[in-house]
Amino acid sequence: MxxxxxxxxxxxxxxxxxxxxxxxxxxxxxxxxxxxxxxxxxxxxxxxxxxxxxxxxxxxxxxxxxxxxxxxxxxxxxxxxxxxxxxxxxxxxxxxxxxxxxxxxxxxxxxxxxxxxxxxxxxxxxxxxxxxxxxxxxxxxxxxxxxxxxxxxxxxxxxxxxxxxxxxxxxWPLEVVIAVTDTKKKEIGSRAAMELSALTSPFYNEWIKSSVSDLAIARDAIMNKDFESLSSITQSNCIKMHSVIMTSNPPVLYWNQATLACIKMIMDLQKSGVPVFFTVDAGPQVKAICKPESTVMISDLLKKIPGVKKMIISTIDNSLV
Amino acid sequence: MxxxxxxxxxxxxxxxxxxxxxxxxxxxxxxxxxxxxxxxxxxxxxxxxxxxxxxxxxxxxxxxxxxxxxxxxxxxxxxxxxxxxxxxxxxxxxxxxxxxxxxxxxxxxxxxxxxxxxxxxxxxxxxxxxxxxxxxxxxxxxxxxxxxxxxxxxxxxxxxxxxxxxxxxxxWPLEVVIAVTDTKKKEIGSRAAMELSALTSPFYNEWIKSSVSDLAIARDAIMNKDFESLSSITQSNCIKMHSVIMTSNPPVLYWNQATLACIKMIMDLQKSGVPVFFTVDAGPQVKAICKPESTVMISDLLKKIPGVKKMIISTIDNSLV
CATH class of the missing domain: 3.30.230.10 (Ribosomal Protein S5; domain 2)
Structure with a gap:
């Protein structure tokens, strides 16, 4: 078996x-x-x-x-x-x-x-x-x-x-460029950090409340292939989550210097019209979501940032259900 | 006149x-x-x-x-x-x-x-x-x-x-070590960023509400010279403020890579028992507040961090009222 x-x-x-x-x-x-x-x-x-x-x-x-x-x-x-x-x-x-x-x-x-x-x-x-x-x-x-x-x-x-x-x-064939800024196991796992957030972050309840409209906005943006709307809601939702995590007691800082540098570079690229936005999960890696025509350029720029150890490029999977 | x-x-x-x-x-x-x-x-x-x-x-x-x-x-x-x-x-x-x-x-x-x-x-x-x-x-x-x-x-x-x-x-003769990480004028001034926060951050109301107890804790900590309590409330209040600023729309990120590196170093020093804590105002500079016996050591460590341009050391002023 x-x-x-x-x-x-x-x-x-x-x-x-x-x-x-x-x-x-x-x-x-x-x-x-x-x-x-x-x-x-x-x-x-x-x-x-x-x-x-x-x-x-x-x-x-x-x-x-x-x-x-x-x-x-x-x-x-x-x-x-x-x-x-x-x-x-x-x-x-x-x-x-x-x-x-x-x-x-x-x-x-x-x-x-x-x-x-x-x-x-x-x-x-x-x-x-x-x-x-x-x-x-x-x-x-x-x-x-x-x-x-x-x-x-x-x-x-x-x-x-x-x-x-x-x-x-x-x-909507978007692509993802991942800047790996640290390959070590994180100091505090998601499960423990989630519990700490719920118990100690003053912003936890507001995070839960505001998620309903974030979901609706993102769902609509995906259905309508509205890149700008998906960019904006993804980034704000990501920063909100990290704010909840950071304002836990004791504070949890998943970001490192390279995380912040990648985020800033992606925000600068956005300002100059490149179709890209970031998200960061409960860890230090930065994920840049972009239209396929910009993937290589974004990867080339991110990999030059000090502290970026490895780049991974991915399309969206279509192999399963 | x-x-x-x-x-x-x-x-x-x-x-x-x-x-x-x-x-x-x-x-x-x-x-x-x-x-x-x-x-x-x-x-x-x-x-x-x-x-x-x-x-x-x-x-x-x-x-x-x-x-x-x-x-x-x-x-x-x-x-x-x-x-x-x-x-x-x-x-x-x-x-x-x-x-x-x-x-x-x-x-x-x-x-x-x-x-x-x-x-x-x-x-x-x-x-x-x-x-x-x-x-x-x-x-x-x-x-x-x-x-x-x-x-x-x-x-x-x-x-x-x-x-x-x-x-x-x-x-309480504490001292302050300031790591200057950027001497440029900031992209968005405090006044404009405050207004943006009030209008757009989902955490703004909670920030206002929670300030009352933060003030009481800090006031007591100063009166009782309770270093640990002042450390903890100062840091959490600082992270809360930056979370409110970051979750504004569009997001405002006052921190740069060196800001984050200084914060992490100060948190590591704390863990090893050094009497120091950080705060960051609406900008990228990191202020380490410490007991006088650690001032030089902290300054020496912070000034080695890449991106730190200048160190300023200060006592608390006693010249005015």
Whole structure:
């Protein structure tokens, strides 16, 4: 009983930050992302009667302890398949792990997709998205390609808290230039930082409240291919999220000097008419979203910034649902 | 009818950001500052019947047009003295102008102090503070030395919106290390950025609300010489203000790469037990407030950071009221 799956990372244009239920991993806000073609987790899941617990290896390193987030996904899949075998998961990321490049999104999505394939389950994307959400909120989005929206839902059991594709990649072929400014594992993970924000940032409630209109604006901008509107709302939503994180107590500063330099360069390019905007997830990497004609120029400029260690260029993924 | 005065700049530990009345320049929040010994504006004011309008020269450069903020202070002083002569103001700053180093605080305070001296007025510090406030909110604090609090007041005419000294410099001889990371005039001035924040930042109302408890915590920390408490509230208040500024639309980013590098270094020093904390005004300069035994070491470390152009070291001023 084994199978492999290659799932893609995604980056949120309208960010997921905050939970309403820790156990079910229910998000406090909806989010909108694009799934990236170039960043993936290639994962093999082997269910085996002889195993005494679940194992996880990422790029050859043992990540089995703790494995709670993954176990909750595997348990849901085992329940669907009515089996109780443990699993060995061998995953490979083609990009740095746990440094704000959405490795948990692609990683968890790949596990859920491979595990359900290994057990011959024929689950709907919606069901897969719900299962992936239990492991990582952003993984619920990586079940899909193209432009994806994650819904908060209303049900207390999380049954309507899932993602779905709102437009395929072909709808609007934007590209993404990622400036990797630090490949180290971040000092504080998203999960812990989210909890700290909710407990201590004076701006947390306003962040949650304002997300509803941000989502509506971004959704409309994507539907209408309104680049300027998507630029503006993506950037303001990103800065809002980082402001909530920075105003936590103690403060969390995910940005480094190169992060700030990249942001400033992208804002300067915008002013001179280049179709590009930035977003930064819970980490120091800068993602420049642009029209294809500007990709190479933007990458060439960003990679010259001191502190930028590596560039990754990606189209929007169209391989999945 | 001429006189000179040397007034000192101040840096706010609890920040002034936002107005409730543009004409009277009434602040939306109270603030607490320390007046600095090393940064000053030395200003001569000459009232002269033969002048046809007011003139202002700063470091030899003509700043006469527009001069509204200064004119409103001069008008109040002329009214007190019952004269209607115009004035020529010759001011010299010993530090960069309009780059987030409080040149408007020391500059306006010096004008008010010199002008009232030139006209032989015997105004109380409170009256002088109110007059200075009409020109610049932070100038109301630079009328005093030591630790200074600015009150919001309740009266709609601004008659109880003034500053006063809450402790002299001798109460707690802290020192300040300023890392100057950019000497250019900032792209958007405080006044315009404040208005933009009030109109567009989703966090502006929460900023105003939370300032009341920040002031109380800082006031107590100063009275009790509680370094740790003052560190924590000063830093969080600073990050909050910059978050409000950054989440304005369009976003305003006063920080540059060196700003962020200095902040991170100061946070690292804190973690290793060095008694120091940071604040950043509406500009890119970083102010490290510390106990005197660490001043030299902190200055030596900060000046090595790429992008730091100049270091200024200051004690708290004790020359004025």
């Amino acid at each position: 084994k199978a492999s799956f290659k799932a893609k990372a995604n980056i949120a244009l309208i960010k997921y930050w905050g939970k309403t239920n820790r156990e079910l991993n229910l998000p406090a806000v909806g989010s909108i992302s694009i799934t990236l073609d170039s960043l993936w987790s290639d994962t093999e899941v082997v269910f085996d009667e002889s195993l005494e617990r679940d194992f996880l290896y990422i790029n050859g390193e043992d990540f089995s302890n703790p494995i709670d987030r993954i176990k909750s996904c595997l348990d849901l899949i085992r329940k669907e398949a009515k089996v109780d075998f443990f699993a060995k998961i061998i995953s490979k990321n083609n990009f740095p792990t746990a440094s704000g490049l959405a490795s948990s999104a692609s990683g968890l999505a790949a596990i859920v997709l491979a595990a359900s394939k290994a057990l011959n389950l024929e689950l709907s994307p919606r069901k897969l998205s719900i299962i992936a959400r239990h492991g990582s909120g952003s993984a619920a989005r990586s079940i899909y390609s193209g432009f994806v929206e994650m819904f908060v839902g209303k049900n207390s059991d999380g049954s309507d808290s899932f993602a779905k594709q709102i437009a395929p990649a072909s709808h | 001429k006189a000179s005065f040397k007034a000192k700049a101040n840096i706010a530990l609890i920040k002034y950001w936002g107005k409730t009345n543009r004409e009277l320049n009434l602040p939306a929040v109270g603030s607490i500052s320390i007046t600095l010994d090393s940064l000053w504006s030395d200003t001569e004011v000459v009232f002269d019947e033969s002048l046809e309008r007011d003139f202002l020269y700063i470091n030899g450069e003509d700043f006469s047009n527009p001069i509204d903020r200064i004119k409103s202070c001069l008008d109040l002083i002329r009214k007190e003295a019952k004269v209607d002569f115009f004035a020529k103001i010759i001011s010299k700053n010993n530090f960069p102008t309009a780059s987030g180093l409080a040149s408007s605080a020391s500059g306006l305070a010096a004008i008010v102090l010199a002008a009232s001296k030139a006209l032989n007025l015997e105004l109380s510090p409170r009256k002088l503070s109110i007059i200075a406030r009409h020109g610049s909110g932070s100038a109301a604090r630079s009328i005093y030395s030591g630790f200074v609090e600015m009150f919001v007041g309740k009266n709609s005419d601004g008659s109880d919106s003034f500053a006063k000294q809450i402790a002299p410099a001798s109460h």
